Each structure stands twice: as structure tokens, then as C-alpha cells.
Amino acid sequence: MKKIVLLLAACAMAFALNAYPTINKVDKERAAKLVSQMTIDEKIDLISGKEDGFRTLAIPRLGIPSLRMADGPQGVRNINGKNIHSTFFPCGISAAASWNREAVHEMGAGIGSAAKAHGVQIMLGPGVNIYRSALCGRNFEYYGEDPYLASETAKNYILGMQEQGVMATIKHFALNQQEYDRHGVSSNADERTINEIYFATFRKAVEEAGVGAVMTSYNPINGVHAAENPWLVRENLRKWGFEGIVMTDWTSTYNSVDFIKGGVDLEMPKAYVATREKVRALLENGVVTEADLDEKCQEILQAFSAFGFLDADLSADPSAEDAALSQKRAYELALEGPVLLKNEDNILPLKPGKKNLIALMGPNANIMPCGGGSGYVQPEDGKGVTLYEGLKALGKNYPVEFLGGPNPEVLKKASVVIVAIGFDKLTETEGRDRVYGLDRLHNEAVEAAVKYNKNVIVVANSGGEFDITPWADQVKAIILDWYPGQEGGNALAALLTGKVAPSGRLPFTFWGKLGKNPAQKWYKSAQLHPSGNRDRYPFTEYGEGIFLGYRGAEHFGVKPLYPFGYGLTYTTFDYSGLKVVPAADGFDVTFTVTNKGGVSAKEVAQVYVSPVKPSVIRPVRELKGYDKKLVAKGKSVEYTIHLGPEAFSYYDVATHAWKVDKGEYKIQVGSSAEDIRLEASVTK
Numbered sequence: 001m002k003k004i005v006l007l008l009a010a011c012a013m014a015f016a017l018n019a020y021p022t023i024n025k026v027d028k029e030r031a032a033k034l035v036s037q038m039t040i041d042e043k044i045d046l047i048s049g050k051e052d053g054f055r056t057l058a059i060p061r062l063g064i065p066s067l068r069m070a071d072g073p074q075g076v077r078n079i080n081g082k083n084i085h086s087t088f089f090p091c092g093i094s095a096a097a098s099w100n101r102e103a104v105h106e107m108g109a110g111i112g113s114a115a116k117a118h119g120v121q122i123m124l125g126p127g128v129n130i131y132r133s134a135l136c137g138r139n140f141e142y143y144g145e146d147p148y149l150a151s152e153t154a155k156n157y158i159l160g161m162q163e164q165g166v167m168a169t170i171k172h173f174a175l176n177q178q179e180y181d182r183h184g185v186s187s188n189a190d191e192r193t194i195n196e197i198y199f200a201t202f203r204k205a206v207e208e209a210g211v212g213a214v215m216t217s218y219n220p221i222n223g224v225h226a227a228e229n230p231w232l233v234r235e236n237l238r239k240w241g242f243e244g245i246v247m248t249d250w251t252s253t254y255n256s257v258d259f260i261k262g263g264v265d266l267e268m269p270k271a272y273v274a275t276r277e278k279v280r281a282l283l284e285n286g287v288v289t290e291a292d293l294d295e296k297c298q299e300i301l302q303a304f305s306a307f308g309f310l311d312a313d314l315s316a317d318p319s320a321e322d323a324a325l326s327q328k329r330a331y332e333l334a335l336e337g338p339v340l341l342k343n344e345d346n347i348l349p350l351k352p353g354k355k356n357l358i359a360l361m362g363p364n365a366n367i368m369p370c371g372g373g374s375g376y377v378q379p380e381d382g383k384g385v386t387l388y389e390g391l392k393a394l395g396k397n398y399p400v401e402f403l404g405g406p407n408p409e410v411l412k413k414a415s416v417v418i419v420a421i422g423f424d425k426l427t428e429t430e431g432r433d434r435v436y437g438l439d440r441l442h443n444e445a446v447e448a449a450v451k452y453n454k455n456v457i458v459v460a461n462s463g464g465e466f467d468i469t470p471w472a473d474q475v476k477a478i479i480l481d482w483y484p485g486q487e488g489g490n491a492l493a494a495l496l497t498g499k500v501a502p503s504g505r506l507p508f509t510f511w512g513k514l515g516k517n518p519a520q521k522w523y524k525s526a527q528l529h530p531s532g533n534r535d536r537y538p539f540t541e542y543g544e545g546i547f548l549g550y551r552g553a554e555h556f557g558v559k560p561l562y563p564f565g566y567g568l569t570y571t572t573f574d575y576s577g578l579k580v581v582p583a584a585d586g587f588d589v590t591f592t593v594t595n596k597g598g599v600s601a602k603e604v605a606q607v608y609v610s611p612v613k614p615s616v617i618r619p620v621r622e623l624k625g626y627d628k629k630l631v632a633k634g635k636s637v638e639y640t641i642h643l644g645p646e647a648f649s650y651y652d653v654a655t656h657a658w659k660v661d662k663g664e665y666k667i668q669v670g671s672s673a674e675d676i677r678l679e680a681s682v683t684k
Ligand code: GLC
Pocket: 071, 124, 171, 249, 250, 374
């Protein structure tokens, strides 16, 4: 009897451990055995993409299936080379602006279940490149300027997805902060900046989420292309303990030997430098060896083993996705991300009443906004819920009239005018940087509204900051709605009417003018090498170093229009009772947040660490903890946030390692990087 009990217990443990696939469950022996049975041609063919460019090689005689991949970070975009309809979640910057780990975890789970429903094993997301300038065409896919917020968002997205048995691919590794000439402009930065700002999100995904795959970026890093960069992949990524697949971005390889020796496993979307002909020639003259191929095949197959892909039925399973649950997940995340920048005279929430006409206008009022490129996803029903449809669905208590143009008699009699403007897939997209200003028609729509009505509310779709100076002082409210996905119209309608109070917070610093961003002067999309030699890469120098975003605002003494972590809601909060208590590996920070108003709302409490007398130059303060909780009207809620050793560390270039200096640190608790409410001192 006892033996049976023990056997059952072992099975239960085994199931529990394997219930959640993570790259830490690789079966190295099984992979090595398969590699030993492969022919040279099979090894060459396994290290590059196949078929429509989103598949890996099948080797049926060895039971190795072809795995299917799909874009993109906010939904399943493509199958067999065709774009499909699937659940279209809010974009990355909206997920980051939610500051809601649970909601992002649900997004990952939702995309993972959709992937299984479509027979996809490897999703090409999350995209996590740090926001350096508003001009980057792909900021909308990513998670903002701060490494801690970005890494917590990525970690929860990956955990949610991989719990569904689908491998996540964190991208683009690394320093891919611009789209302008993304193949050619080298991102040049120092080692400390790279580790403290640009590697952090990838490293946490490896160390704390067990991400299954990493995609290298297009750009050179300090002059060496990421897809052929041993310093990047072998000296860093692999040394963090990463045992999964490293794939290239699409068409980002240049040299057969550099690719094969550089540490990347999989050339995508197909073989350019790793063709049979080229590799065989290199094998014959001994420049590369079969062991080089074995290393790549081993890493690919052991990753497959960790996720059960060598044994499972990989065919599409429509029952894997509960469409209603996906819709709910998309809606709930769309509620969490929008950021209310301005709300003069408490014009929001909208007042109900059959006579309170809402005039709706602007180019984005009745479209499904999304950034362009591989992150563009078509909603499940092909159209999603636009803002106009979301407002219409509110019923007769919120009468809305959609204006194709500035109709004076309607604008004059309306109680409020909502103007929906911003970017979309043609003006904010992968493949090129965008401009800072909005298209003329968008600004003119706001100007027409303010001409006839004093109660104007601007709703804007974008992946980052843009120029609001033409009209910001003339409107009463501004809400950043990002690209909110297929449920965006319903979610925004709920926020505008106060059914739910806004709770998004800025995941980047909103400077107010492009040139106020200290990094902008170095961002110049490309500079010739000082020698002027055209044969050297043009490059962008990360001259601001670690002083990016709010770190730079303090360091360079520049006051932004709206700080990192800022966002309004329909009530106010008080902070009190800060206690910082020593814990096993650091400190537990507890405090109380009290809702002072008559509306229940969520508050994102942020914890910053500020070294008092650092031994090296450091940012004044850095975000090292946050939590978002619902605080009912008139009530108080206690928050507890843990600070481990990493909350106090900086990257020491002399030892190439993270270091915690002894000394005094301020623990600062607040509702934005500039709005610190409580402070205490601790000594390390
Ligand atoms: C693109 C993107 C990458 C995407 C891949 C496949 O160029 O950079 O994010 O996953 O190619 O579409």
C-alpha cells in the first residue's frame, strides 16, 4: 500500500512540476540522443526556418515535429502566411500603463490559449525594448522607459502564456530603440547602461519566468550585429543560465561563419547564410565543425522537450480558447491602461441625462486603432468595438451623435464634445520612426471643437508621447487610450462614464516637447562615424547613459510636463503609516492608502529607492516596487511591497557584476516619480 501511495505522490509532484512548462525543464539527454541520430543535412536544415517562414523543420523518422510560430505581442496574427482574425488585446504600452501584473498575466494566458486553438507552439512576443524616444515606431508594442516596470510586465505576460503550454519569445535582444534604418544603425552604449537599463527585462524573463525563446534584434550593438554577436549571446544571455532557443529576427543575418559561431541557434525566416551549400563548404574546409551544428540542434531540441512538444498532439485545438473568457480578458486589460492626463472642472465622468448630448468627432472616433507592422492583429470579429460603438452601447442616458466633420449647430448645443485623434497603423508602425506632431487633420478636429464648445475632451491613440501643445490648454480633459484592442470602445465608454474609474499610469516620462527629453539629442536616428568613413556603421550613441526618462529628468534638471507614473482618476488618495521592516533578504515596506473621495478607484502605489551618498554616480531614485489595489470610497487599504537585494544594486563595471554599497538609502513611496508622499531611511 505504502509503495502505491509513494508512487501516486511522485506522479502528482511530477505532474505539478510539469504542469507549467518552463525552459528550466529541459531534457538534455533526450535532446543529445536525437542529435546523435541526425544526419548532417538534417542538422543544417533544423537551424533555419521552413515553409511559410514561421515553421521549424520536421524530422518524422526521429519523431521531431515541425513547430509553428506566430506574431505578435497582442494577439495571434498569422497562420500559414495569412493574417487571421483572433482576440486582439491592448498593445504592450497599454499593458505597461496598467501597472497590473494580474491583468497582464491574463493577457499572456489569453494569447497562449488562442495560440493553442490555432495550433501555434511558439508566440513571437513579448516585445520589450525600452522607450528611449517618442519617435520609435514600435514603442506601442513595448513596455515603456523603466526596466523594473518593463520586466515585471514581461515576466507576467510570459508566465501567463507559458502556463498554457505555449513558448514565449522575448524580443528584440538588444538595444533596438529605433526603427529608422534598424538594420544599419549601430546602438552604441557602455556596459553599465546596457546592463542596468537595456538587459534588465530580458534577464528577469530568463531568471524569473523561464522564457523559452529569445529573438535577437536587427541592429548592430557597438558595431556588431545582434544575430552574429558572441558577446551578446554567449558572454551574456547564456551566462545568465538561458537554456532555450535563440532565434534571429527576420532577415537579419550577414555572414555564415559569424552566424554559426555567434551562438544564435535558428536563422529566421529561412536559411540565407546557413544553407546546405554554404554550411557544407565551411564544414569541408574546417572553418566550422559538426559540433557547432550539434550545439544549435541541442538547444533547439532541449527547448522542445521542456515544453512537451516532442510528445504532445500539436494540432489546432479550437476548444483551447474560451472566446468569452478571451473577450473578458481583453476588456479588463483595456480598462486598466488608459491614462487620464487632465480633467479640468471634473468634466469627467460624463453626466448621464437624455438632454446631455455627447458630440463625437475626429479621425479615430470610429476606427479600430492599432500600430502597424508585425504587431498588427485583426480582431476576432474582424472589426472590434470602436469608441463610437462603445458610446452608442451606453443607451439613451448617454445620447451620442457622431459627426463626420465640425457641424457647428451640433457642436454648440452638445454638453460635451469628445474628439478622438492620434496615430494608427500607417503613421505609427514597425519599420520606420514616426513624427512627434499629429497629422494636420487631427489637430484641426480639436481646434474646430474648441471653437464651438468649451467642454472638449480629447481621446488619443498612440504608443508614446506626441505634440499636444496646439490645443492642450484649450481642452478640459485629455486621456491617452493607447491602442486598446478589440474591446477598447466598450472599456473607454466605461471609463468616460465612471462605471470604472481610470487607473492607468504613465509608463514613460511625458516631456511636453520632443527636445526636452535629454536622450533626444543623442537619439538622432543616425550619425556618421567620427572618422566620416562611410564604411563604418552609422550609429546612435546612448549618450544619456543610465539617465533615461525620469532618471534623466532629475539628473539633467529637466522638469517634464507629466512625470513617469502619473495618472489622474475620479478621486484622491492619502498615504500614511509607512513602516520599513527588515526581512530575510531585504525589507518589507508597508503603508496605508486612504480614498478621500466619493468614488471607488484603484491606486498604483510606487516604491522608489534613493541612495543617500552613493560611491558611484547613480540616479536620484529608481522604481523598485509597485502595487495596484482597489480602494473603496472612504476606505483605507494596506499595501506591502518587498524590496530584495536587487532593489539596492547597481552594475559595477570594474567587476562586471551587480553590487550593493553599504550606506543609507531613502525608501520613497508615492503616486508618481515626482509625487513622493512618504519617506523612510534604511541602512544596508
Ligand atoms: C519582424 C519583427 C519581429 C517579428 C518578425 C516576424 O521584422 O521585427 O518582431 O516577430 O519580423 O514577423
